[in-house]
Amino acid sequence: MRQFSLGWSLIRLYTILVYVFMFTPIVVVIVLSFNPKQFGIFPMEGASLRWFIKLAQNDSIIGAFQNSLILGSLTAIISTSIGILAAMAFIRFEFPGKNTLNTLLLSPIMIPEVVLGVALLLFLRWLQQPKSFALLLIGHVVLTLPYVLLIVQARLVGIRKEYEEAAKSLGANAFQTFREITFPLLLPAILAGALFSFTISFDDITATLFWATAQNQTVPVKIFSMLRNSISPEINALGAVMIVLTVTTPLLAGYLSRKFSKFKP
Amino acid sequence: MKSDSWKPWALLAPSMSAVFLLLVIPVCFVIVYSFWLRAPSGADIPAFQFGNYAKFFEDFFYPKILIRTIRIAFETVFLCVVMGYIPAYFFYRSTTRYKQVFLLLIMLPFWVSFIIRTMSWINIMGDTGLINHFLLKIGLIETPISMLYNEFTVLMGLIMYLLPFMVLNIYVSLEGIDKSLLEAARCMGCTEWQAFREVTLPLSLPGVSAGCLLVFVLTAGTYLPPMILGGPGNDMIANLIFKRVIGTLDWPFGSAISVILLSLLFAIVWTYNRYLGINQIFKSFQGD
Numbered sequence: 001m002r003q004f005s006l007g008w009s010l011i012r013l014y015t016i017l018v019y020v021f022m023f024t025p026i027v028v029v030i031v032l033s034f035n036p037k038q039f040g041i042f043p044m045e046g047a048s049l050r051w052f053i054k055l056a057q058n059d060s061i062i063g064a065f066q067n068s069l070i071l072g073s074l075t076a077i078i079s080t081s082i083g084i085l086a087a088m089a090f091i092r093f094e095f096p097g098k099n100t101l102n103t104l105l106l107s108p109i110m111i112p113e114v115v116l117g118v119a120l121l122l123f124l125r126w127l128q129q130p131k132s133f134a135l136l137l138i139g140h141v142v143l144t145l146p147y148v149l150l151i152v153q154a155r156l157v158g159i160r161k162e163y164e165e166a167a168k169s170l171g172a173n174a175f176q177t178f179r180e181i182t183f184p185l186l187l188p189a190i191l192a193g194a195l196f197s198f199t200i201s202f203d204d205i206t207a208t209l210f211w212a213t214a215q216n217q218t219v220p221v222k223i224f225s226m227l228r229n230s231i232s233p234e235i236n237a238l239g240a241v242m243i244v245l246t247v248t249t250p251l252l253a254g255y256l257s258r259k260f261s262k263f264k265p
Numbered sequence: 266m267k268s269d270s271w272k273p274w275a276l277l278a279p280s281m282s283a284v285f286l287l288l289v290i291p292v293c294f295v296i297v298y299s300f301w302l303r304a305p306s307g308a309d310i311p312a313f314q315f316g317n318y319a320k321f322f323e324d325f326f327y328p329k330i331l332i333r334t335i336r337i338a339f340e341t342v343f344l345c346v347v348m349g350y351i352p353a354y355f356f357y358r359s360t361t362r363y364k365q366v367f368l369l370l371i372m373l374p375f376w377v378s379f380i381i382r383t384m385s386w387i388n389i390m391g392d393t394g395l396i397n398h399f400l401l402k403i404g405l406i407e408t409p410i411s412m413l414y415n416e417f418t419v420l421m422g423l424i425m426y427l428l429p430f431m432v433l434n435i436y437v438s439l440e441g442i443d444k445s446l447l448e449a450a451r452c453m454g455c456t457e458w459q460a461f462r463e464v465t466l467p468l469s470l471p472g473v474s475a476g477c478l479l480v481f482v483l484t485a486g487t488y489l490p491p492m493i494l495g496g497p498g499n500d501m502i503a504n505l506i507f508k509r510v511i512g513t514l515d516w517p518f519g520s521a522i523s524v525i526l527l528s529l530l531f532a533i534v535w536t537y538n539r540y541l542g543i544n545q546i547f548k549s550f551q552g553d
Contacts, residue, residue, distance in 0.1 A: 007457070008358075015355040015367075018348055022374055022428065025385035028395060032388055041391055042398035086280040093273035101277065105284055106547060110534055111292075112486020114503040115523045118510050119291035122298060122520065142287045145280060150547055203378035206489060210511065220380045227380075227493060231387045239381040246376045251369075 026243060033240035035233045051237035061238065064222040068202050071133070071218060075140040075201040076194040082141075083148030083193060084186070088178075090149075091156040092164075106146045116142065117210030131213045139211050143204060144197035151196065155189030156182075195253055199246050292527075299521035309516055317521035327505070331525070334501040337416070338484040341423045342477045345431040348424065349476065353435035354465075371432050374425065383422045383493050390418055414496035422490030427483055431476040438472025439465070471541070478537050482530055502526050 034047040055061055089095075090102055108116065120139050124131070159182065167177040183190075205220040212221045219242055226235050299317055302310040321327045356368055374382060389395045390412040397409040412418065442465060450460040488503035500508075502522065509519035537543065 011351055011355050015352040018352050019370065022425065025389050025425065026377060028388045029381060029385045041388055041393040042395060082279040082283060085276040089273035089276035095270065095273045105280055108288060110482055112503065112526060112530065114486050114488060114506050115527055118506060118519060118523050119295045120287060122294050122516060123291035126294060138287050141283060145283065199376055205378065205380045206487060220378050223380050227384055231384060231391065242381055243377050246378065247373055250376055
């Protein structure tokens, strides 16, 4: 009868209130993006697509979107590739200093992004290189690598070594074994890692603000510079597009992977 | 299989070199730079002196910001525990088929950019924002209350950013509790509340403390909520770094402040690891 007790009702009510707290601001951004007014926030005066049209006509915003998409995709590809290799080393081999190295690779999670931002920029300055797209890319790879590693490692632990050994005993070489056995079994984690690193890269602002230039803006940096004046329906519209994009992608990917996944070890 | 010993190193080579080249060496540069001098012309002069650190501690201006950062971080941790434990417990005990949906929902803010989550509070608490609009409409107030740009709004922004981390950490440790322990406690005559207090709560503490550490570290290193939702008196230490490095291009002093922030966090993480172990933190990211 627990589900009907007073205590449980209070717990449920509390949880709902926390949800309201967390989601009201996000929902309001989406609602306000249809606000036709130029100034102020509420009350809304009808609904229009005016600001979305204005966004689509703004070259610098389109450019920022292109940058963000390319950056996120490249980050995901690089991070996931080197993350898989590292995860294989940690889970499938024994070697001296393993735990220390694992902690080192995970350490960017615990180092404040501000410090990462300053450090990489300082290093670049010492090398006398200008800020560039490459800086954003390598920076985002460092930011996302630990997450990929954690996700892939967790899955790899669950894949029994015997499958790989069986393949090898049947004559497959290391690459064939990986391609035919490990990779398919690992695929959900690889996709999750890639998606995670894409969204982290796509959404990141704290470190990116140190690395971006006027030519290499990402969407969050663009939003930041637009906020200097004040909040506007245009910013809300841009925010709404970002929210829809970064929220539906993982949901869709999760749905598709569940629908099509044939490998359930 | 002695001949295999090179293999893990080959596999690790790309990621290790990335982290060494792009993290370890740059952080060393920050430490080295923190001892350099800044010429009046703005050029950086290699040196070994503690002037940048002396400048930080010479009067109360900078230490006050450091103390404020620590205080705000503790406040955020406290609020996240208070707001996060009950929902995590709800997910853990809930038997509805919507449990997965609830869990997914609390993770959704992770996917929304930090800048959007931060600025979204302006829509809520601005002079023409949701709350003022509502209060005006029902006639409770006649002129809008000015609610933005203070420590409270900064805290709201921080909670919005960090609460999912806390919920996730607590939930993961709750899920790890052997449910037969609870049944045993109930069989022995414990009430629901006693069973929670004597079994569930103590066993979930590792998750709570992991969440606290994570929230503390992330709060202490962020500058966005104070920048967007705070007033002039709400700057935290990361804001100081941002202003020195991006604003005035004072690299040596900016580096020294970064080292101070890093040392503070290192001391906290080291102490935590010494007594509680750090690995719990990473569990929450691994999902299923």
